[in-house]
Amino acid sequence: MPGFRTEPLIVSAVSGLLPEGERERRVALTSFQADTSRAQVPKREVVCYECGQVSEVPSAALSANCLHCHAHLNMANVEIRPGSRRLTVRTLGDVTVAAGTVLSNLSVVCRNMEVNGRVSGTFRCTGRLNFNVSTRVEGSISAGKLVVDKGAEVELVVGAVAEEADLYGQLKGRLQCKGLLHVYRGGGYEGICKAADVMVDPGGRYDEQSRF
C-alpha cells in the first residue's frame, strides 16, 4: 500500500504567484514614488464651474474631476449649430455659436464664447464673450471681457458684469464693469452703467441713463 503524502501541490498558474519580474513591475506601478527627477506630466490649473475652486489637471486631458467637489469637468470645445436643441453647455473649453443659430433659454458656462447667431439665455465666461451679431439676451451675463463687434446691436434685459468691455458695436442695458469700458469709434453704449473707468473714442457714443 503506497504511503499517504501530505505535501501540498503547487501549480504556479493557479496559485496566484507571479513571476518575480512581473511582481516587481506591478509593485512599482502601484507604489508612491517621491522621485522628483522623473519627467512630470504638464499640468494646468482649471477653475471648477460647480464650486469655483482651482484644480490641477493634465494639460492634455479632455475631461477631469474637480479635486474639491468631484464634479465632472468637461474641457472640450463646443460648437452650437443651427438646429441644435442643446440648451445647457458646461465646459472649461470654448463655445462657438454658428451663424444662423437661433436659440433662447441657452445656459452656457465656458472659457471663451463666440456668438455668431441670435441666441439668448445666461452666459458665464471666464474669458472673452464676443457678440458678432445683433441679439437680445434675456438672462444675465458675466465675462472676463465683453466685446460687441462692429455692426452688432446687443440688448441686455437683465444686464452684464464684466472685468472689461470693448464696444465696437452697440450695447444697450445695465452694465457693471470692474475695469475699463472702452467705446470705440462707431460704437455706442446706452444704459445704467457702473464702470471703474470709461473711455469714449471720437465717434463713439456713451449715454449713461443714471448711476446704480
Ligand SMILES: [Zn+2]
Ligand atoms: Zn468643484
